[in-house]
Amino acid sequence: MNSMIGTIGRIAVLAFALAAAVAAPAFAADVPGAKDYPGIKRFDGSSIVVYKTQKFTHYTLPLGPADDVDSDNKPVFAASKQASGALTRLSYTVPAGISSDDVFENYQNELAAKGYTVLFKADGGAIGRRQDAIFDGIGTQLFGYSPEAAHLLTAELSKDGATVSIALYVTEFEDGYTPQVEVEKGQAIVQLDVIESGTLQDKMVTVTAAEIGRGLSAQGHIALYGIYFDFAKSELKPESKPALDQVAQFLKDDPALKIHVVGHTDNVGGTETNMTLSRARAAAVVAALVKQYGVAAGRLNPAGVGPLAPVAPNDSDEDRAKNRRVELIPQ
The missing domain is CATH 3.30.1330.60 (OmpA-like domain)
Incomplete structure (x- = not known):
């Protein structure tokens, strides 16, 4: 009798666990090998959907709007600054229902708390007529067709002879070809590029x-x-x-x-x-x-x-x- 009760109890526990698993929300995992840049916390619940690192590169930091492109379809900014060093590129999707305004404000607060100095900040159309070209090199069109809810910020942090430069872009997905990235219309998305000088x-x-x-x-x-x-x-x-x-x-x-x-x-x-x-x-x-x-x-x-x-x-x-x-x- 006790054995039967024990068996029934184990079945009940298993059934409850299965029901809970079905009812629990599913969070997309980060792409393999991806990790946050140390010292810059992601928005709560976000997932890394594109991740890339380079040991050394030259990077153009926007200090003004992008109203034109060159012959290679690279954005031409009204003002810019060169940063050279190791590059970390992170693309995040934010849980549905959260606005790009909220996400961008959260990142601004995070960067201010860490001591970053803002070099340039713009919203929507003020980012420039060709803001679609700024982040078109990440392998998808995730950031190419969503200018209305967009926010762009560049900032720097210098300490102990080293400099960390960032370009942050937050918007709400509208359209585009996004292979291997699950994203819904209106979902907030984040592009964070980090350049470390002196890493050589x-x-x-x-x-x-x-x-x-x-x-x-x-x-x-x-x-x-x-x-x-x-x-x-x-x-x-x-x-x-x-x-x-x-x-x-x-x-x-x-x-x-x-x-x-x-x-x-x-x-x-x-x-x-x-x-x-x-x-x-x-x-x-x-x-x-x-x-x-x-x-x-x-x-x-x-x-x-x-x-x-x-x-x-x-x-x-x-x-x-x-x-x-x-x-x-x-x-």
Whole structure:
């Protein structure tokens, strides 16, 4: 008898569990391997439907509306800023019934609490006539046909010599081809692009003064990857200081040595433009060593070879990053 009661009880529990499972709301899972960017919390209940990372890229941050596109259908902004570094792209769907206004306000509060500075913010038509082209490179048309309820924000956070730049776009889905993405008309959707500057430092560690000496003795030259410039610019970035400190220390340890400071670029852009850029970057390094560290100008010869001496193919962002460097060569 007790055995029968136990069996009936187990059946009842199983039936209740099955009924509860059927009645429970189903939440879409994140795509495999996806995860939130550390420090930026997703809207409650959202799912990551598109996820992509790149070790290094150049990214155009909007500082004004997108009213036109170029020959490659890339948006042309009234004002913009270049950010370079590791890219994380996250596309979220928000549970149905929540407006893009609510989602966008939530993200604004989250970013403000984390110390981000807003660079540009616009809503609806103020984002520009060609806002459909801003996020058309994620593999779907998820964000291409929903301008009315749209909100765009770009912001930055700088700390300890590193910068995190973001582009945030929130709207309500209206139409478009969305393969492998389940989304309903009127459902709020979020695109979050995050660019981390200086991430190459993780892979290409700043060499010490002693390592510079050993490299010159063994190879006759040494590449420095801890010297940073903005895209197509020749002004040294503040995070270059640790590498410059080591170069200055090396020159102090060997006061008779004279060196060539040689700038190298990837092949993005024209050859002559890159030749000029590489020389200007080498000159900026020499100027910093002379003015900030007191190295005699006669010991330093700035030169530039642009894209003419690559150490890797120029067919990926990661390899192009290896070609962008400054080398030291004894005179």
